Amino acid sequence: MQQKNIVVIGSSGHGKVVADILSHMPEYRLAGFIDTNKEKGTRCFGALTVLGNEADLPALMAAQQISGGIVAIGDNWIRSQVVAKIQAIAPAFAFINAIHPSAVISDTASIGTGNLIAANAVINTGAVIGHHCIINTMACIEHDNRMDDYASVAPRVVTGGNVSIGAYTAVSIGAVVKHGISIGEQSLIGAGAVVLKPVDAFSTWYGVPARKMGERKAGDKYL
Numbered sequence: 196m197q198q199k200n201i202v203v204i205g206s207s208g209h210g211k212v213v214a215d216i217l218s219h220m221p222e223y224r225l226a227g228f229i230d231t232n233k234e235k236g237t238r239c240f241g242a243l244t245v246l247g248n249e250a251d252l253p254a255l256m257a258a259q260q261i262s263g264g265i266v267a268i269g270d271n272w273i274r275s276q277v278v279a280k281i282q283a284i285a286p287a288f289a290f291i292n293a294i295h296p297s298a299v300i301s302d303t304a305s306i307g308t309g310n311l312i313a314a315n316a317v318i319n320t321g322a323v324i325g326h327h328c329i330i331n332t333m334a335c336i337e338h339d340n341r342m343d344d345y346a347s348v349a350p351r352v353v354t355g356g357n358v359s360i361g362a363y364t365a366v367s368i369g370a371v372v373k374h375g376i377s378i379g380e381q382s383l384i385g386a387g388a389v390v391l392k393p394v395d396a397f398s399t400w401y402g403v404p405a406r407k408m409g410e411r412k413a414g415d416k417y418l
């Protein structure tokens with residue numbers, strides 16, 4: 196098999212998880228990491244190091260025949276900013292999906308590009324996943340769900356059927372979302388929440404049952 200040379204952008208804990216998943220995908224050879232906040236040469240995952248920052252990408256792509264990779268930044272808003280930067284600096288960079296071999300994805304689900312689908316995640320029939328989403332370890336996205344671009348579900352999130360999760364919205368660790376619920380864009384569901392009512396855009400909800408706890412603006416931190 197002809198392997199594609201790729202990079203992971205972001206070398207935090209989340210970047211290491213993505214590198215680990217890619218080590219199980221024989222179609223890719225991970226060359227290293229791109230990170231603006233670490234010195235070139237810093238070891239991040241086994242022998243793999245930081246190769247440079249985003250501005251170095253065009254030269255690296257040419258020198259090492261790198262075709263693309265994935266942005267591995269957990270914060271949904273920051274991830275979108277970095278994707279936009281890379282699209283401007285290196286238009287030929289091809290975003291890939293990192294999918295752990297233990298993930299179970301229905302043949303009838305639709306998956307965009309730039310997504311992370313971690314170990315033991317399940318994406319059931321008819322689900323539509325946008326671009327640059329995170330479906331983290333053991334998360335379950337049930338039938339006919341929709342996840343818009345840059346949305347994320349943390350480990351052990353479970354959704355019922357026909358749930359929609361708006362762009363940039365983060366559903367935190369262990370949350371449960373009742374079937375048929377719509378969660379607007381740029382919202383935040385707290386850890387362990389049980390969401391039984393529709394969630395408006397730009398809002399924070401948590402608790403059991405989840406209640407609205409505040410308003411949010413684009414880019415507000417949550418991790």
Ligand SMILES: CC(=O)SCCNC(=O)CCNC(=O)[C@H](O)C(C)(C)COP(=O)(O)OP(=O)(O)OC[C@H]1O[C@@H](n2cnc3c(N)ncnc32)[C@H](O)[C@@H]1OP(=O)(O)O
Pocket residue numbers: 331349350366367368383384385386387388401402417418
């Ligand atoms: C692999 C990975 O690591 S993936 C990432 C995993 N991490 C997560 O999912 C983190 C998710 N973050 C949360 O759930 C956070 O608690 C947030 C974002 C909802 C709220 O954070 P903050 O705004 O900083 O709230 P803060 O910690 O100040 O708490 C305010 C109050 O709400 C309560 N509270 C906070 N979060 C929750 C929650 N999820 N459920 C119930 N109560 C909560 C606190 O106990 C506190 O109550 P008190 O005033 O009576 O003491």
